[in-house]
Amino acid sequence: MDARCSSEEFQREMEKHFGAMDGVEIVVDDILVNGNTIEGHNLRLRAVLEKARSINL
Structure with missing residues (x-):
């Protein structure tokens, strides 16, 4: 039996x-994205979405 937890x-x-x-x-089942500016945040968010895709x- 596999003892790993999902x-x-x-x-x-x-x-x-x-x-x-x-x-x-990464916190539990959330991906938290932050940036110092809205532009920085949006660039990081775009990268996360591209990676997810x-x-x-």
């Missing part, structure tokens, strides 16, 4: 794909 697996996968992105934090999330 929430732990999900967290691990999210960290693998989004954890190294500047201004991005590229991995079929």
Whole structure:
């Protein structure tokens, strides 16, 4: 029997794909995106959305 918890697996996968992105934090099942300006935030948000699309999330 596999002792891994699905929430732990999900967290691990999210960290693998989004954890190294500047201004991005993974909290439980949320992807938090921040920036110092609205333009900076929007650039980071666009990058997160592109990444999500590229991995079929």
